[in-house]
Amino acid sequence: MGGRLMYIYETLLAHYGELHWWPARTPYEVMVGAVLTQNTAWGNVGKAIANFGENLSPEKVSDADFAELTEMIRPAGFFNRKARCLKAVTAWYAEYGCDVSNVQKEPFAKLRAELLSVKGVGRETADSILLYAFGFPTFVVDAYTLRLCGRYPIEAGESYEAVKSYFEGNLVRNEKICNSFHALIVTNAKEHCRKKPVCGDCPLAETCGRPTKC
Ligand code: SF4
Incomplete structure (x- = not known):
């Protein structure tokens, strides 16, 4: 070393x-938190996530209409941009059946490139998702x-x-x-x-x- x-x-x-880290109950909650934490304090992310109650799931986010989703994540700020990004990240996850083990079978570089191609996902967000939700060794x-x-x-x-x-x-x-x-x-x-x-x-x-x- x-x-x-x-x-x-x-x-x-x-x-x-x-x-x-990361303070989340599920890998999907990590993904949501990684998007919502952009340009805001963590306390605001917690308020937005709390708005989902026990229902924070890929299905909930993909099925929610745009206005409903923006209302739920409003405390995290930039809610229009973040709602679009959440929908897109969730669609990416759905390509793997929303199954952590399916994602983990794929090459790291491929996954990182895919996430970076999602509008609103930058390097820090992509690496946070890959490390904290899926356990890839990325700094x-x-x-x-x-x-x-x-x-x-x-x-x-x-x-x-x-x-x-x-x-x-x-x-x-x-x-x-x-x-x-x-x-x-x-x-x-x-x-x-x-x-x-x-x-x-x-x-x-x-x-x-x-x-x-x-
Ligand atoms: S890392 Fe260096 S600059 Fe930062 S608080 Fe410690 S001593 Fe100061």
């Missing part, structure tokens, strides 16, 4: 303990990851694909590490590596080189 990256992972793991790069890479002395690059390749090339690529490392980065970003960093007690402060500039 890559020395620096492994050091970050092990240091955050020792500090925060095992973390495992999700989000704003928190980019922030860490911009501050900590690693040469991860700046674009989504560059950072993703860097992480995947320097870690043992398995679902558990992709999942927990991302969760650890997000947790540390909320605790310390905020927009205005709180470096004092950050577990990475000793090696970051950033604290003196804060």
Whole structure:
């Protein structure tokens, strides 16, 4: 494993303990959450998902008329765009019989390309779905990851694909590490590596080189 990256992972793991995402009851709920969380806080996603009660299913979303669906997901914002995207992602899932094991039999690259061709699904959403709903070992790069890479002395690059390749090339690529490392980065970003960093007690402060500039 890559020395620096492994050091970050092990240091955050020792500090925060095992973390495992995603907060959802079913793989389909992960897919819905991954679409709804675009450009909004998670609390709003939770409100939108709660509007489905116990009825959040591919059938419910594909059968709902557009106005009904937009009303249900309204708390998550951008509800017209997200409703169209939800319908399209659900149609993609239906091609596999809405069966997790059918999706998991397919090559990762094919699935990722298919998801990226769905209007409204970007890289972060596609990778979130493939990792958290289907267990593929793909590293999700989000704003928190980019922030860490911009501050900590690693040469991860700046674009989504560059950072993703860097992480995947320097870690043992398995679902558990992709999942927990991302969760650890997000947790540390909320605790310390905020927009205005709180470096004092950050577990990475000793090696970051950033604290003196804060
Ligand atoms: S030391 Fe500061 S800049 Fe570096 S990772 Fe921690 S909070 Fe972020």
